[in-house]
Amino acid sequence: MPTDAQGITDVVAGVARERIHSAITNAWPARKQREFMLAQSAREGVFVALNADDDTVVACQFLDLYSSILPAMSHVASIGTFVRPEFRGHGLGKQLWRATKAYAVVNGYTKAAIQVRGSNLAAQSYYKSLGFQECGRMKGQVVVDGAPDDEVLFEMFF
Template sequence: MTVPETFVIRGARAGDGEPLGALDRAEWSPLHAVLPPPSEPYPPFFDERHQPADYLVAERAGVLLGYVRVARPTPLESNGHVRQIQGLAVASEARGQGVGRALLRATLAKAAADGATRITLRVLGHNTPARALYAAEGFAVEGVLPGEFLVEGKPVDDVLMGRPLSQGPLG
């Protein structure tokens, strides 16, 4: 049995936009997407609201394996201590190798280093793999919006999860 090469987690760079867009399109799934499948012409991955500084990426031998986007949920000073995960994707060929967990843990560390004390996210109720990962890393369900989205014509819950950053990564 061969062990895959290790990967590194780093901040995204402007030049990562095209490969991240391709990864995002390749991994589109109704398991986690509430928008229809992407179609041409594809918008740029980075834009005014989605800057490279908001992303961490996993990279192995120059190939991007996944990303996580973390940002402030609002511009309000009263919740400036909160960060929100606003997207996490791992390439199919890299799943089961700890990439998602490493991205998540790096996000927790970065958010804490940036002065945040709490982190939140939203995940679709039927996305069992993502929910299990988040729970294993200390996220708790803090609310559920039943049937908030129609995905492939079926109602799907929007699950709100969060955790304090002071608890540190688990595992």
């Protein structure tokens, strides 16, 4: 929900600050995140995992249209996943995917796609564990702090 915008920004900003996981190097401020969420179509959304103690967002998974302008790709979802460091490896990513995938299927997607940095072997292992298959690699696709990295492409057909 747009009310989660600040929490989502905090999680994504934390991952961006780590520099090693994502091509996102600057998270949007909460205001822009909120505007983005309000502008999402009815088939898109951000799933969040909340800390039971204080309701803060500890993990989130984005489900967006792969292309917002090409009807020919309206069956393809784009995914992004962010978990706060102290909550990683406890099954949150897997649980988020259960919710995201169910929502994607109900909303008419038949395929999901994701790009992961070549050096991010943990995330590649995560997406493979969900059933995604590697389907390509773009070499030198990102440069973060002067260091080039590949982007590995994964896809899953529902």
